[in-house]
Amino acid sequence: MTPHRPRRVLITGVSNPLGAEVARRLAPQVPQLFGCDVADPVSALEEMDFVHADTRLSVIGKLVRQLRIDTVVHLAVMVDSPHDERSIHETDVIGTMNVLVGCSGPASPVRRLVVKSSQAIYGAGAHDPSFFTEEMVNWDRPASGITRDLLEMEQLVSEFSLRTDACGVTVLRLGFRVSEDTSLARYLSLPIVPVFAGFDPRLQLLHEDDAAEAIVRAVVDDHQGAFNVAGDGVVLLSQAIDIMGGRSTPVLPPFGRWLSRLGLRALARIELPAYLADMLAFGSVMDCARLAAEFEWKPAYSSRQAMDALAAGKNVELIEAPSPRQEYELQVYLQQRRRRALRLSN
């Protein structure tokens, strides 16, 4: 089989900040870039054709076939989102199922699929080893919430990759990120941080830049299988709070973490997903040796540097404010003109 060069790339979930960053980095490297999402894109990108499409509907399959997409970058996987559990389940599991159905079939043009997953799939517990390698996913873990959704999603993806030889599948398990808009960052930025009494877990973090870079590399080069993506080293929770200038107060009872989550939601208005609460008690660290070996690349920011970057507010410039209305309309106009020119040349 000749090595596949991505020509017509579709990014799902392009309107979230990570999707926008991936699109911006991918645009100069691929001839044709399409993006789809439910919401308007946060930043206008001239080289990308934006389509309003919902992965939860079967329209995504039609889109793939109609546009003769050969590479799908599935980023419409919600891990840390303010939506309720039901709609997260719909997006993560049903959405992925629809994308996979769209990519399968004997006549499918899709040759490469990149799926975003998360460190949350490993969960966190006292009985887990200190480092998670890619094989250590505990499929039988009695999980709830997002961990369960991710387990279900990855099961679908691995079934798909076993079934389909023509399409190479890459799953990227991204580490926890502390850009401005994640629950973890909001939690760490509190002036008084309530922590679980008697626990000081290790945190492993991934910078937003490195997350985007890993996805772009997975699209452009050919690496099949699952990969852990996270920064080097660890930061202790107490260190992270110190770096942020907060004060850690061990007031949360170490048992019955759901109660602490309720309390945090009521008092600090911070939505702490169950997997994050477990992580803040027991810690969760991934082994990224496979990424380093296969991609011949490793994240530029270590966990510590990602934390420092958050403290220095460097992430602010990374997340773009929505462009003004007029600019968006201008982009749509430019797109239409480009399409017309293409049609004429065909």
Added chain:
Amino acid sequence: MIETTARERRTKSQKAEIVAPRQGLRLPRPIRRLRRNAPMYAVQGLSALSTRLRELTGREVIDVGKVMEVVQFIYQQRELARRGPHYAVDDFGFDPQWTESFLIAFKVLYRDYWRVETTGVEHVPSSGRALLVANHAGVLPWDGTMIKTAVFAEHPHPRHVRALVASQFMGMPVMSWFLRRTGQAVGHPDDTRRLLARDELVLVFPEGTRGTGKSFKNRYRLTRFGRGGFVATAIRAQAPIIPVSVVGSEEIYPMLGDLGPVAKLFGLPYFPVTPFWPWLGPLGMIPLPSKWRIQFHPPVDVRELPVHAAEDQHLVMALADEVRDTIQRGIYHNLKLRRGVFL
């Protein structure tokens, strides 16, 4: 000395900064000076007192060296508090500087409380990987801390021993924080492999909680050595196995009974009943001052074995038995050398 003219001085001069007087009560100068010099005066007075007492009674009443160790411990804790978030931990969450500050405190226990006599510490390599295998006893894992202290205090190249602990302890508050911070890892084959791959000294207790939770009448009788997993890991990592016999740990908490239902309620492996616990409350947690001996045995070299020998269950179990016998014989030998339980 650079000559400056009055004019230059005038042009370069800056207005004096007006500093607001500090809020609050300001103590008079002699008292401030006294407070600054108090630690020095205290040490001077103490050493003078100790000299006088030695002259009067003819023996050491106050050991200045020990007092200085306590002072050093307090200063180190203050130093640690001052470093803020500017320190690095390894991937396991191990903070060497913090651990060393605590080793000073453990050294007092090691030398003065349990009067540990260590032999064969030269069998522990100064560099490179090795797997220390020891017997496990006493309700709380004090034997682990004493082996760590022995290697750090007695070895010509002080090294940190990384012990593997049962995952139950990693789920306990305070315990998990302390164990991780002082360099312990979960008793999982993957963690052992990683630590050995980093050329660390790894300490395992193959008996696990079966050893610590056995009753007093079974003292110094080794229980089952797991399933020999430690041998397989050592063969795969090409690390020599060093058997370690510890005597004295059995008597620190003479365990008379085990309240199973209470243990189940708290999710503990056992709930001990000793002559003092739980009757005296927290006082019952003070270990008894038994006399300890630790012996490091010559290493069992598994480096000549091919890596696939780890799959050979027969060989693995034979080696595990050999290590177990060495430790058991070492225990009997050291029990004979000990004059009494508390002597």
